[in-house]
């Protein structure tokens with residue numbers, strides 16, 4: 001059959017509260033024009049993030065009841081550990097309450113002033129945790145990944161030549177590890193090819209550097225490899241995942257993405273000495289090594305989520321439904337990062353609003369437009385999130401100005417997605433009347449979460 005259906009039935013539903021356009025104008029004003037400050041009850045379709053917003057399966061809910069809440073040595077931990085090892089082959093599995101907790105632990109040991117950590121593109125929490133230690137986070141994305149309109153199968157790849165020359169210039173003694181983010185969230189949810197992972201590993205090996213995967217969307221990445229990389233058409237997704245992880249010396253993970261869970265994460269490490277150090281920090285900051293920052297029931301639900309995420313019917317539906325939204329809005333002329341990514345559609349705000357300068361935050365203007373038009377919550381990934389200031393206080397804009405429509409896993413049906421497409425197209429039709437925004441309050445780090453804006 002040509003029609004790809006949601007590979008699940010709905011057993012429990014949550015009502016959506018509808019608002020009028022006038023309601024939404026006031027709601028947005030009261031939230032300082034920042035979608036993070038809007039109450040969820042005031043949102044009709046919530047595409048702020050795919051993180052922690054998945055619908056759990058009946059088997060995951062059953063796991064919640066089975067959870068063993070023993071402080072030490074809980075049965076649920078061993079189930080979780082086995083499920084993570086089954087996919088990653090990692091030696092030491094450290095549970096954390098979410099991805100950034102794994103990052104914090106890892107970089108508090110390996111980071112520090114004078115250190116440099118390359119990645120294809122660091123996610124904002126990864127960058128913040130690295131820079132918090134005084135180290136520098138370096139992005140070495142392949143050139144094609146920086147051009148939203150160009151179509152290529154693996155726009156999340158790392159530039160291998162840049163990596164090698166960066167190591168030679170910086171000195172391997174100043175690089176504690178190399179990272180690869182799969183898929184590349186900040187670069188449009190674009191996948192990394194197996195060949196690229198293998199080549200990055202070869203460079204790392206040459207200079208004696210460990211390779212870590214930021215593995216949040218490992219299953220989506222694996223499915224893209226199956227669809228797009230020669231030689232993998234007939235390999236199962238789980239075996240593709242195992243091969244991806246086989247090149248890594250460790251991984252950080254947010255179970256809020258590809259473990260279909262509302263909370264959780266892990267730090268997987270092969271080096272025993274490093275794992276012991278990380279566990280010691282875990283005990284101080286998160287909890288005992290067999291629960292980390294989680295309850296036993298969370299560990300159970302993650303273990304089950306890891307079984308469901310590599311189901312190829314699920315992944316086919318997941319990747320094709322993102323593409324469906326992408327194709328609906330591009331057919332109306334809306335510019336997006338091509339091709340559609342694994343968990344989100346990224347609107348190219350620079351081309352959507354060419355008359356709004358980066359310093360007037362075109363992405364934020366689209367985010368506000370989508371909310372007022374149809375109560376759709378999205379997020380800016382551009383100069384609000386990544387812009388910095390030079391010594392004279394002038395904005396250094398982000399390379400790309402994007403708006404992310406992140407699709408929660410197993411939450412919305414096709415008619416919800418049709419509605420979103422209609423809202424985006426409506427805003428696009430009226431784009432010539434749209435104006436930019438200015439920031440009237442910002443925090444010193446991760447400003448996008450709490451900043452307040454005013455329309456220009």
Ligand SMILES: Cc1ncc(COP(=O)(O)O)c(C=O)c1O
Pocket residue numbers: 051098099100101123125126181185214216253254255256264265
């Ligand atoms: C690529 C990537 N790394 C790390 C994180 C951080 O994970 P968490 O939100 O669980 O702390 C995220 C979250 O969105 C992410 O997308």
